Amino acid sequence: MAKYNSAKCAKSARIDRLKEELFRKMPEIEADRAVLLTESYRKTEGEPMVRRRAKAFRNIMEHLPITIRPEELVVGAATVSPRSCQIYPEFSFSWLEDEFDTVETRSADPFHISEKTKKKLREAFTYWHGKTTSELATSLIAPEARLAMEHNVFTPGNYFYNGVGHVTVQYDKVLRIGYRGIIDEIRAERGRMDRGDADYCTKSAMLDAVEMSCEAVITYANRYAALARETAQREKDSTRRNELLQVAENCERVPAYGARSFWEACQSFWFVQMILQIESSGHSISPGRFDQYMYPYYKADVDSGKITRDFAQELLDCVWVKLNDLCKCRDAASAAGFAGYSMFQNLIAGGQDKNGEDATNDLSFMCIDATLHVMLPGPSFSVRVWNRTPHEFLLRAAELTRTGIGLPAYYNDEVIIPSLMSRGLTLEDARDYNIIGCVEPQKSGKTWGWHDAAFFNMLKPMELVFANGQLDGVQVGPKTGDVTSFTSFEDFYAAYRTQMNYMISLLVNACNAIDVAHAERAPLPYLASMIDDCIGCGKTPEQGGAIYNFTGPQGFGIANVADALYAIKRLVFEEKKFTLTELRDALDANYGKLSEADAERLTVGVVKELAKNGVEVGADVIAAVYKTVKDKDGDPRYREIREMILAEDKYGNDLSEVDALARDAAYTYTKPLLKYKNPRGGSFQAGLYPVSANVPLGAQTGASPDGRLAGTPVADGVSPSAGMDVHGPTSAANSVSCLDHGIASNGTLFNMKFHPSALAGDSGLENFVALVQTYFEMKGSHMQFNVVSRETLRDAQKNPDKYRSLVVRVAGYSALFTTLSKSLQDDIINRTEQTSF
């Protein structure tokens, strides 16, 4: 008999009403947190930073406005207005002040902000000049690294401007013993300390701060209990009144003490999840293995008949809705990169337990169903897959994939567990991994992983090779020699590696500077209460208190680099179709498709060079240079070169030679990183995924030797370049599995697009599951799917180059969507989403 009950539960009518309430108006910026924080900071000048943080946190917990939204069963909101956000000036603030008047009208993730809020924030911001983590980091980053950042080689923007986040805490511990239990642990730790210990004073200040934070959270929950009682008194509907009274009881009990019921467990979980995001602005606070740590409470209640499975599902669905109540306002540029108000709260179901047995339970299925019921982007829902995952579980996950919501993401235990062990995790910890944010694996409650530390554009070092280390006329990288002097592919590749190695060292420099800034200015005592072994060693995670410490910056553009290297190898050195000089000129001229902005940028570069060499640059010289640049435009030779490149074999089509080069190209990023250490004593580890930074950073990248035009997106994660994989999903997956996923222990991301026809019917689901499992057998580590919608197909009609690999399948026939005539495409668009193929 199965070890679980997978029967589907009904969706409560409440859920749609909760959703409606959440989306009834535009998200708003609220000033309360920033004001309360600043008020406290002004009173605590000169005290130890960790104590100042705790006092400020306490002030927020005691006075932040609270609200219970209509019909909620699980309460607690960081903002009065739904789906809105607080402000965190201790990390950075000037961007917001600059964008006060545009934040409401921008296209990506707009927020309403009232004049009153602006006024309050302006006043609070006056305190913060010179005191933020980003200002400290700026002063610590080496000038060479800053230069590379200015030229968009990499961007550590995430933690440079914001809190860190990217963590899964010990939810299980709070559920079990509550903050009263944690306070007991703190007191026990104090009992073991000797006043003569070298770290006595820092540790004691830190433990006080952690205890103060725990107390503050209990106070905050009690405020909700009181509000629930008050609301109940006014409530006329007796059912709702009883719900509110139960909510009040729950909030009096948790998170101060251990949870005694599934409802209390949901409430306790939610307080932890939300309050972590009030303490700091870091995103990717990931619930992790929710189906595991919540299960004992579910089972006890269902077994004893205290609640029905339907009610348990309703509570889960309520939690799912709440996860979408949290929001974060980013600066305009970052918002474009993270568009969709994403919080990246990754919640994962299934997989094996720490003893290597399958851990799938009722809740694993109910988590899938909650996502189906709620159909919102939060949580970032994932499933773990291993050799003994129940087939039924994978089919249920595939049903979710088929809806086109882009969830779940699939993760491979068989790659990730050994990969984590190679980074020093114990076998048990590695087996108990969950995913942070996008794709980053870690052991919950023990890790400060600095996942997502930076985005590194692997195409920029190639631009540097062509310009002997220069970008826009500035010497950004080492001088690797004039490309015209290279006589072999090996010469070129060696120069690329030299540029890579240097840029990686600068990337590390920037990450470490920011790391230090957070340790110094933004230690997080509340977070520290739920990460081992912060209490034991008297340090917050930022100060090195976690057991596992990493820094994980992301490389992206593997596909472009692989295709570029292959084109150079074949066309320049083997077939001698054109020279590197010709290629360089073609790239400078954007293959003969020069935009006005490109022309100006190139002109500026040449003019700077002239000026440096002592030439007097007047208007006439500038005009002459500009004319020379423009003359290059439209040269048919450049278009011809691009056509030859585009006709070459490309990564993503199961072709051994170019795939092998892709594997090696990925190593130019993943291997050099491994030798570096961070200030917390941990090591660097590479990720290969871009979130959506490949689009904005692609916009800053010139034409590349893979035929990519200037300013267009760079390839997504380890996926083939958009539209370059034209032999279907198995061939693409075969190519991607050629990479060494294990070494990229901070995660890899493989995105695949499907037309719904590929997943139609029961056999469609079966074949889909087989595809995922086969990719995983071949040691791929992550897969996610876009089942395309009508809207996407309409976009494909307009931008066929992006969708060249999209296949429409029917029996005995299949076609690349973009090759069909408009009328047939329309026909398919009309049939899409009926799954009647």
Added chain:
Amino acid sequence: MDNNSVVGRIFDIQKFSTHDGAGIRTVVFLKGCILRCRWCCNPESQSFRIQRMKTANGTRVVGYDTTVGDVMQQVLRDMPYYRRSGGGMTLSGGEALCQQEFVTALLQEAKAHGINTAVETTACLPFYMIEPQLPLLDTVLMDIKHINSEKHEQFTTMRNELILENAKKIAASGTHLIIRVPTIPTFNDTEEEIRDIARFAASLPGVDEIHLLPYHRLGYDKYMGLEREYGMGELPTPSAEKMERLRRVAESQGLKAVIGG
């Protein structure tokens, strides 16, 4: 001669095919056909000649001669997917079985590698051309387009007696046989016509599955590219509701009936 050097004429190899037999399959499309069905979505498959066809991306040569060895090299790339999904290789066309020597060599090689094999056939050819392949085939997917021979001839250019006869012989051989019905408006999409086909299919020993393949217009561009007239005009594709109704009719004959294969 070594199997791997046997030459055949194909016009495409398609990976991750999921509607052409069980599991994830690679379909090898062989050139040349006996029938000229009006609705055919692969008109470039019909002539054995290598042709030029205009497409949105310029003129393409359709059809090339290749060896069993080269085809197998491609087919073997997806071996792990076949194993996981219970898939394999499907020969399609055109009428694959016309190229007898090539097909035998290809199927023998596939079997030697432990690959599941299937063929999509019109079965409109002498049984002596079908029989030798049967021991090498795990599944035969064969079309029965109409029970009425006159109407069959009208829409496909050939009568159906030979086809129905071959269906009985293939079934009698014990090879796993699935009957497929391209469901074409104006030709065979009435409940009565589908019932007749399903009744015949159900009468064949060992046949328990029938696939109704709804008419689609995806071949339209190719007719234009080949400078041929499209024989089906502006006929709309059958609705999901109608297909479901016909599916139930087929099911009522005691068969497992599937839309789309």
